[in-house]
Amino acid sequence: MSDTESNPIHDAIAEAIAEHDTILFMKGTPEAPACGFSARTVAMLQSLEAPFAAVDILPDPRIRQELSAISGWPTIPQLFVGGELVGGCDIVTEMYESGELAETLGLEERESSPVEPVANGVQSSGLTQIENRLGS
Amino acid sequence: MPTTEEIKQRIEAALPGARAEVEDYTGSGDHFRATVISPAFAGRSRIEQHKLVYGVFGDEIGGPIHALSLKTQATQEPGAIASDEQHAAATT
Numbered sequence: 001m002s003d004t005e006s007n008p009i010h011d012a013i014a015e016a017i018a019e020h021d022t023i024l025f026m027k028g029t030p031e032a033p034a035c036g037f038s039a040r041t042v043a044m045l046q047s048l049e050a051p052f053a054a055v056d057i058l059p060d061p062r063i064r065q066e067l068s069a070i071s072g073w074p075t076i077p078q079l080f081v082g083g084e085l086v087g088g089c090d091i092v093t094e095m096y097e098s099g100e101l102a103e104t105l106g107l108e109e110r111e112s113s114p115v116e117p118v119a120n121g122v123q124s125s126g127l128t129q130i131e132n133r134l135g136s
Numbered sequence: 137m138p139t140t141e142e143i144k145q146r147i148e149a150a151l152p153g154a155r156a157e158v159e160d161y162t163g164s165g166d167h168f169r170a171t172v173i174s175p176a177f178a179g180r181s182r183i184e185q186h187k188l189v190y191g192v193f194g195d196e197i198g199g200p201i202h203a204l205s206l207k208t209q210a211t212q213e214p215g216a217i218a219s220d221e222q223h224a225a226a227t228t
Contacts, residue, residue: 037203064198073183074190074197075204090206091182 020053026077037089137165150192166202177210
């Protein structure tokens with residue numbers, strides 16, 4: 001919390017959230033989730049065929065620290081849409097079941113507005129960006 | 137290691153008028169699931185409701201409490217409790 005101004009991880013996370021319409025911070029990767037909550041959240045997004053960027057928070061504990069400082073949310077996963085925290089696994093599950101998730105993700109407009117080509121499901125740029133800046 | 141009873145009591149003590157049900161769903165004393173009903177949730181988004189509950193435990197979430205899965209409901213929401221509120225709002 002003290003030196004957020006000169007904190008490259010903090011900045012990288014904030015940028016990743018701003019740059020991606022839908023971004024999921026998770027444990028592991030969409031292909032190999034390392035936690036049941038992350039796995040469930042990925043599965044819901046994939047079942048809606050929602051394109052999303054994913055960031056694995058496990059490689060460096062500072063990612064999680066900074067993420068929670070930004071979002072005010074203590075647990076992983078965390079789903080952001082349009083720069084706003086939507087929630088973790090519980091909230092995403094409730095929204096998935098009520099149909100609200102598809103709405104929030106803007107999926108009803110999918111056919112009419114083909115956005116930039118994104119590999120169905122996962123866009124991996126979010127993954128690399130943050131790790132690259134860790135200088136590891 | 138926190139117990140379900142401790143977690144329940146801490147939530148109920150911290151949030152005025154709250155009723156909590158807590159279960160340890162892995163039996164390992166670190167993964168909990170809580171259903172919390174409180175008038176304090178009225179008018180707040182789900183995110184804010186969950187943050188209120190997480191706030192009770194601070195750094196313990198992710199530490200001794202590995203996971204706290206939440207379901208929250210404002211006391212006055214239709215369906216939460218049989219109430220005499222008009223449910224016009226719910227059927228728009």
